[in-house]
Amino acid sequence: MEPGTTETVVPHALVVFDGECSFCNGWIDILLRLDRKNIFLFAASQSRAGAALASRMHIPLGGVDSILVIEGNRIRVRSDAVLHILRLLGLPFSLAGIFRLIPARLRDVVYDWIARNRTRWFGKATECRVPSPSERHRFL
DSSP states (O other): OOOOEEEEEEEEEEEEEOTTBHHHHHHHHHHHHHOTTOOEEEEETTSHHHHHHHHHTTOOGGGOOSOEEEEEEEEEEHHHHHHHHHHHHOTTGGGGGGGGGSOHHHHHHHHHHHHHHHHHHHOBOSSOOOOOTTTGGGBO
16 A cells, blocks of 8 residues: 545544554554654554544555554555654654655565564564553544
């Protein structure tokens, strides 16, 4: 799937992640702590909301092994999604934007290698992540 435009507009930057991945859940925890401006909303790809959104936007989640960032009518995947998240967090994280000088095809080789090995390295989540009461409004 390539990033592009869709007819469905999502407010904020919506991060769709693999809720069964311990590595992914760990990064969502970090994002929740770093995102003091409440820029991001979150949806596990396995959740009803994540599946409904993917269906409405014609995103085949079963075949996508990537984090997705949906902002406005644009979908970002793989390394573009990660770099966009870091840009939105501001300094010092936005300095990672220097990696945009590397062609996406090359960045995505590294991203895909990590994505293929993440469950082997970090395991699968044995339980669904339950947002705390203070986090619930951030999850769809």
